[in-house]
Amino acid sequence: MIYLNAFLFAGLVCMIGQLILDNTKLTPGHITVIFVVLGAFLDVFDIYDKLILWAGGGALVPITSFGHMLTHGAIMGYQTDGFMGLLVGTFDLTSAGICAAIILAFYLSLVFKPRD
Amino acid sequence: MEKNKYKSMVDRHTPKEDVLYNAIIAFITGGIMGIIGQGLIDFYSYYLTIPTKEATVCMLVTLIFLSCLFTSLGFFDKWVNFAKCGLIIPITGFAHATMSAALEYRKEGLVTGIGANMLKLSGAVVIFGVVSAWTFSLLRTLLGVI
Numbered sequence: 030m031i032y033l034n035a036f037l038f039a040g041l042v043c044m045i046g047q048l049i050l051d052n053t054k055l056t057p058g059h060i061t062v063i064f065v066v067l068g069a070f071l072d073v074f075d076i077y078d079k080l081i082l083w084a085g086g087g088a089l090v091p092i093t094s095f096g097h098m099l100t101h102g103a104i105m106g107y108q109t110d111g112f113m114g115l116l117v118g119t120f121d122l123t124s125a126g127i128c129a130a131i132i133l134a135f136y137l138s139l140v141f142k143p144r145d
Numbered sequence: 146m147e148k149n150k151y152k153s154m155v156d157r158h159t160p161k162e163d164v165l166y167n168a169i170i171a172f173i174t175g176g177i178m179g180i181i182g183q184g185l186i187d188f189y190s191y192y193l194t195i196p197t198k199e200a201t202v203c204m205l206v207t208l209i210f211l212s213c214l215f216t217s218l219g220f221f222d223k224w225v226n227f228a229k230c231g232l233i234i235p236i237t238g239f240a241h242a243t244m245s246a247a248l249e250y251r252k253e254g255l256v257t258g259i260g261a262n263m264l265k266l267s268g269a270v271v272i273f274g275v276v277s278a279w280t281f282s283l284l285r286t287l288l289g290v291i
Contacts, residue, residue: 031183032180032183032184035176035179035180035182035183036176036177036179036180037176038179039175039176039178039179039180039182039235040171040172040173040175040176040179041172041175042175042234043171043172043174043175043176043178043230043231043234043235044168044169044171044172044175044230046171046230046233046234047167047168047170047171047172047229047230047231048164048168050229050230051164051167051168052164057229057230057233057238058266058269060230060233060234061233061234061238061239061269061270062269062270062273064234065270065273065274065277066273066274066277069274069277069278069281070277070281072281073281073282073284073285084179085182085183085186086179086180086181086182086183086184086185086186086204087176087179087180087182087183088179089182089186089201089204089205090178090179090181090182090208090235090236091175091179091234091235091236092234092235092236092238092239092270094236095236095239095270095274096274096277096278099274099275099277099278100277100278100281100282100285102278103278103279103282104282104285104286107282107286112286115279115282115283115286116279119275119278119279122202123274125202125205125206126202126205126206126209126236126239127271129205129206129209129210130209130213130239130240130243130244130267131243131263131264133209133210133213133214133240133244134213134240134243134244134246134247134263135247135259135263137213137214137217137244137247137248138217138244138247138248138251138259139251140217141217141218141248142248143248143249143251
């Protein structure tokens with residue numbers, strides 16, 4: 030059942046993005062930024078946590094979960110460290126993804142040659 | 146008058162995108178990405194007995210690794226051209242943007258090429274993510290919702 034929810038939720042998010050891309054003059058960069066900010070906003074009232082419980086991986090794969098994890102890390106940092114925690118905790122949950130992307134991109138770009 | 150005429154000429158000659166077809170393709174590919182994500186989480190948590198929270202991180206790293214590898218092997222660009230937002234909105238789009246920028250600027254040197262330009266496209270995501278996360282979590286702490 031959670032697989033159906035994952036399919037529906039991730040598909041719906043991607044379809045909304047595609048509709049925005051086709052009907053306006055925004056670039057893919059704008060759209061990913063819109064979805065990150067939206068994900069960060071949905072975490073303010075714990076809405077995104079409920080979506081993750083409902084859709085599982087379907088809610089974790091889209092870029093909205095990136096914004097959600099940034100906000101979530103900042104709030105968790107506040108709960109442990111106070112106001113400095115807002116700065117300390119921001120990257121707690123997302124650092125794995127960002128570091129993996131940067132490190133892999135660096136080494137793979139040394140190994141492979143660009144093909145148009 | 147002249148302006149309207151020019152505008153209608155431009156409209157006539159811009160290539161028409163089939164909106165419905167693109168939307169359906171994005172829906173299906175995005176949904177498949179969601180199923181793959183959930184499948185990887187289940188695989189890591191059931192077969193390798195990793196706690197669910199770490200299994201999520203493992204799933205994201207796996208998807209990032211696959212998309213970086215496929216981009217550098219050269220055929221991920223074709224998939225992105227076909228599926229568009231179905232692969233741009235998932236975390237694969239972030240890795241794809243980072244990887245293709247790194248490949249493209251590699252010939253300009255390690256520091257001035259890769260180092261300076263790697264996050265050219267995906268840096269917007271990180272910057273807006275951090276700024277909005279800080280703002281919203283401050284808002285939440287000030288509201289006292291915690």
